[in-house]
Amino acid sequence: MIRYTATRLISLCISLIVASLVIFTVVEVFPGDPAAYMLGVNAQPDTVAALRAELGLDMSRPARYLAWVSGMVQGDFGQSYTYRTPVSQMIMDRIWVSLPLALFALVLTVLIAFPAGIYAASRRGGAGDIGVMGATQLGVAIPNFWFAMILVLIFAIHLRWFSAGGFPGWDKGLWPGIKALILPAVALALPQAAILSRVMRSSLLDMLGEDFIRTARAKGLSRRQALWRHALRNAMIPVLTIIGLQFSFLLAGGIVIEQVFFLPGLGRLIFQAISARDLIVVESVVMLLVFLVIVVNFAVDIAYAAVDPRLRVRR
Amino acid sequence: MTLLAVQGLNVSIRAVQILHEVTLEVAAGEVVAITGESGSGKSMTALAVMGLLPDRSMATGRVVLDGADLLALSEAQMCSIRGRDIGMVFQEPMTALNPVQTIGAQVAETIRIHEGIGKAQAWTRARDMLARVGLPEARFPLTRYPHELSGGQRQRVVIAMAIALRPKLLIADEPTTALDVTTQAHILDLLRDLASEFGMGLLMITHDLAVVAQMADRIVVMQKGRVAETGPTAQLFAAMKHPYTRALFAASAHRVNLPPAPAPVPLLQVRGVTRTYRQPRRSLFGPRAVVDAVADVSFTLHKGERLGLVGESGCGKSTLTRAILGLEDVQAGEITLNGAPVWSANRSNLAVRRQMQVVFQDPYGSFNPRHRVSRLITEPFHLLPHPPQGEVRDAAIARALTDVGLSPDDAHKYIHEFSGGQRQRIAIARALINDPDLIVFDEAVSALDVSVRAQVLDLLADLCRKRPLSYLFISHDLHVVHSVTDRVMVMQAGRIVEQGVTEEVFGNPQHAYTKTLLAAAPRLPEIGGISHVT
Numbered sequence: 001m002i003r004y005t006a007t008r009l010i011s012l013c014i015s016l017i018v019a020s021l022v023i024f025t026v027v028e029v030f031p032g033d034p035a036a037y038m039l040g041v042n043a044q045p046d047t048v049a050a051l052r053a054e055l056g057l058d059m060s061r062p063a064r065y066l067a068w069v070s071g072m073v074q075g076d077f078g079q080s081y082t083y084r085t086p087v088s089q090m091i092m093d094r095i096w097v098s099l100p101l102a103l104f105a106l107v108l109t110v111l112i113a114f115p116a117g118i119y120a121a122s123r124r125g126g127a128g129d130i131g132v133m134g135a136t137q138l139g140v141a142i143p144n145f146w147f148a149m150i151l152v153l154i155f156a157i158h159l160r161w162f163s164a165g166g167f168p169g170w171d172k173g174l175w176p177g178i179k180a181l182i183l184p185a186v187a188l189a190l191p192q193a194a195i196l197s198r199v200m201r202s203s204l205l206d207m208l209g210e211d212f213i214r215t216a217r218a219k220g221l222s223r224r225q226a227l228w229r230h231a232l233r234n235a236m237i238p239v240l241t242i243i244g245l246q247f248s249f250l251l252a253g254g255i256v257i258e259q260v261f262f263l264p265g266l267g268r269l270i271f272q273a274i275s276a277r278d279l280i281v282v283e284s285v286v287m288l289l290v291f292l293v294i295v296v297n298f299a300v301d302i303a304y305a306a307v308d309p310r311l312r313v314r315r
Numbered sequence: 316m317t318l319l320a321v322q323g324l325n326v327s328i329r330a331v332q333i334l335h336e337v338t339l340e341v342a343a344g345e346v347v348a349i350t351g352e353s354g355s356g357k358s359m360t361a362l363a364v365m366g367l368l369p370d371r372s373m374a375t376g377r378v379v380l381d382g383a384d385l386l387a388l389s390e391a392q393m394c395s396i397r398g399r400d401i402g403m404v405f406q407e408p409m410t411a412l413n414p415v416q417t418i419g420a421q422v423a424e425t426i427r428i429h430e431g432i433g434k435a436q437a438w439t440r441a442r443d444m445l446a447r448v449g450l451p452e453a454r455f456p457l458t459r460y461p462h463e464l465s466g467g468q469r470q471r472v473v474i475a476m477a478i479a480l481r482p483k484l485l486i487a488d489e490p491t492t493a494l495d496v497t498t499q500a501h502i503l504d505l506l507r508d509l510a511s512e513f514g515m516g517l518l519m520i521t522h523d524l525a526v527v528a529q530m531a532d533r534i535v536v537m538q539k540g541r542v543a544e545t546g547p548t549a550q551l552f553a554a555m556k557h558p559y560t561r562a563l564f565a566a567s568a569h570r571v572n573l574p575p576a577p578a579p580v581p582l583l584q585v586r587g588v589t590r591t592y593r594q595p596r597r598s599l600f601g602p603r604a605v606v607d608a609v610a611d612v613s614f615t616l617h618k619g620e621r622l623g624l625v626g627e628s629g630c631g632k633s634t635l636t637r638a639i640l641g642l643e644d645v646q647a648g649e650i651t652l653n654g655a656p657v658w659s660a661n662r663s664n665l666a667v668r669r670q671m672q673v674v675f676q677d678p679y680g681s682f683n684p685r686h687r688v689s690r691l692i693t694e695p696f697h698l699l700p701h702p703p704q705g706e707v708r709d710a711a712i713a714r715a716l717t718d719v720g721l722s723p724d725d726a727h728k729y730i731h732e733f734s735g736g737q738r739q740r741i742a743i744a745r746a747l748i749n750d751p752d753l754i755v756f757d758e759a760v761s762a763l764d765v766s767v768r769a770q771v772l773d774l775l776a777d778l779c780r781k782r783p784l785s786y787l788f789i790s791h792d793l794h795v796v797h798s799v800t801d802r803v804m805v806m807q808a809g810r811i812v813e814q815g816v817t818e819e820v821f822g823n824p825q826h827a828y829t830k831t832l833l834a835a836a837p838r839l840p841e842i843g844g845i846s847h848v849t
Contacts, residue, residue: 210410211405211411212411212413212414214367215403215411215412216424217397218397218402218403218477219424219428220396220397220425220428220429221394221424221428222394225428230413230416234413234414234415308415309414309415310460
């Protein structure tokens with residue numbers, strides 16, 4: 001298990017290095033000079049050159065890459081070209097919206113999907129199964145921003161339980177912050193929960209058809225006991241895979257929901273940065289998202305091994 | 316005293332009747348074997364006794380265990396009987412255990428679920444039971460996972476789970492079918508010993524008459540969901556009143572008559588072939604261990620010769636086969652067909668490969684279900700530079716199908732319309748269609764029922780008479796290899812330990828391993844009129 005974790009860690013580091021190189025290269029080949037863009041079309045060449053020097057754009061590419069990476073390791077993401085503020089500060093403000101939102105949505109997803117999937121699988125072909133499957137079919141088909149608008153219509157406009165958007169900031173206290181994230185998190189979670197329940201159900205049904213379930217029944221376990229004690233853990237591998245993918249999606253793909261609810265999250269930041277050709281912000285946010293996704297994948301790998309002893313030896 | 320009495324058991328699944336008036340009895344300490352071909356209702360009878368029939372099935376009649384009619388019990392009551400009064404062992408030990416739980420936990424679960432005792436106590440008893448079935452804790456800690464054990468060891472764990480509470484009745488459904496002959500012998504010994512030691516009734520289901528003859532006190536022969544004949548083993552084998560019993564026995568003991576092999580002209584030459592695999596690293600930067608799957612193997616297969624290759628699972632048979640077929644390169648040595656290497660310049664030599672065809676074990680998995688038979692059997696034509704077209708192609712298809720005892724009209728059907736035996740005939744037709752120099756039969760009859768197997772073996776002998784057929788016949792079934800080969804090779808741990816004329820190797824084995832294999836193989840009883848040798 002230790003060796004397995006170590007190899008996964010090494011692969012994590014390699015992924016990070018490769019990702020940083022790719023991101024740096026891609027941003028480099030973007031057309032347009034940030035310095036010229038910042039100063040506008042009428043800028044004097046020597047002003048542009050001075051700004052380029054100030055921003056470090058005149059260094060060689062390898063030197064810039066190294067400066068960028070070593071800065072990031074120390075928490076220094078550089079200065080935003082457009083806002084002239086430290087990128088790390090901008091990210092910090094936003095990540096405390098995006099990360100809690102993604103986690104919140106993920107918890108909701110799991111809380112909805114596990115019971116629904118298990119319930120449907122244990123009543124295969126019955127009314128309960130058909131009901132759950134019908135509901136998840138809808139959940140998969142309907143986009144999350146539509147859910148978001150319906151939720152706003154019902155809970156913000158008619159019932160007035162929540163505000164329709166915006167984020168008060170965590171300095172106003174925990175509850176106002178959480179309250180502002182409830183509707184966006186539900187809107188994000190519903191389609192994901194629908195997908196995950198279907199995965200949970202089919203994975204469980206696969207497992208319930210396995211020989212070892214028959215063995216468990218022959219020992220005297222009831223159907224229910226066989227499902228909980230033997231099928232569930234075996235069914236977790238595909239479910240964990242999907243959860244990992246969903247977290248990445250919730251983190252980076254919250255952009256539409258952030259727009260609907262006017263949340264100052266990473267999605268909106270990157271969108272604005274791309275429009276303003278603020279390459280350093282784009283680079284940094286993308287790198288941060290990649291980092292989080294790779295860490296999540298690492299966590300999923302470790303969870304695989306915790307669930308399935310066969311993976312601890314195989315690579 | 317009667318322990319289990321099945322009386323007039325009828326089972327139907329979705330209005331299709333599977334079992335008809337099945338009646339049988341098992342006494343305490345008695346070994347009763349149910350035998351018959353696939354689809355005869357053997358396993359359904361066992362599942363009906365366990366109350367584990369598939370969904371939407373109906374059972375009527377009586378299944379009386381120790382005075383109580385099991386069919387009348389509720390599901391909750393059956394749960395308390397399963398595992399405590401009736402234990403069950405299944406065919407496939409590789410999948411019968413939960414892969415994510417330790418063997419100790421799985422054996423202890425049987426005890427805990429019925430007796431509600433603490434974990435420590437249950438584990439102590441699980442430890443004793445695993446030791447009893449031959450897995451002492453010193454060598455097989457209870458914290459092992461199933462994937463760390465071999466098939467035979469896993470089957471012992473399944474047995475320990477089934478007998479943990481010393482049930483009155485143990486049902487074993489084909490318990491050794493998936494195992495090698497030497498492992499099979501050990502497991503059968505264990506089951507018989509446990510039955511007499513615990514005074515258990517043992518209801519054993521097997522298609523293998525030799526195993527039946529060796530194990531059972533009484534036999535129940537089933538055919539198409541009905542009991543055809545039943546009686547004490549010796550008596551039943553002596554009399555064999557029912558024609559189906561006689562047919563089954565004749566098919567099991569079936570020998571074919573091969574025409575004599577022509578004068579030896581080398582066809583396939585294997586010289587000093589070694590194939591090694593690198594294992595995963597044991598430590599992060601440690602060296603990778605190297606395993607010789609095939610080590611320094613040399614032999615020659617002559618034109619028109621039928622050569623057998625026997626050995627247990629993991630001995631390197633499949634690796635050698637892959638190398639011969641040119642699917643993989645080898646580390647050392649050379650394989651040539653008609654003098655041309657099967658592997659040259661780092662790639663498979665297609666000109667040589669098209670002279671070889673192969674027939675695999677699984678008649679269900681080795682065909683694309685979306686293609687018609689005509690397309691399936693003409694697949695080898697893709698290897699030819701100018702594949703036959705139009706009428707020539709149709710004639711070739713018709714001839715190949717006729718040769719294997721099918722009708723040319725079958726060319727337009729899909730594979731699901733055929734039975735297992737017919738599918739294997741189609742596989743042979745596919746192998747024959749471009750007149751290859753060599754056919755490799757890789758466990759080609761192992762999945763077939765005895766009567767179908769006998770027909771396919773007859774077909775092989777028949778083809779040998781019609782054309783100069785050279786083949787390499789790979790099987791774990793010694794009886795079959797004995798019947799259809801001129802010479803045989805015995806493989807153990809990647810090496811060929813003995814090779815020679817089949818009759819001599821089987822009649823007078825030289826190598827200790829060959830002797831072990833032959834001794835472990837169950838034998839059919841000697842009965843006048845039907846000749847058989849294993």
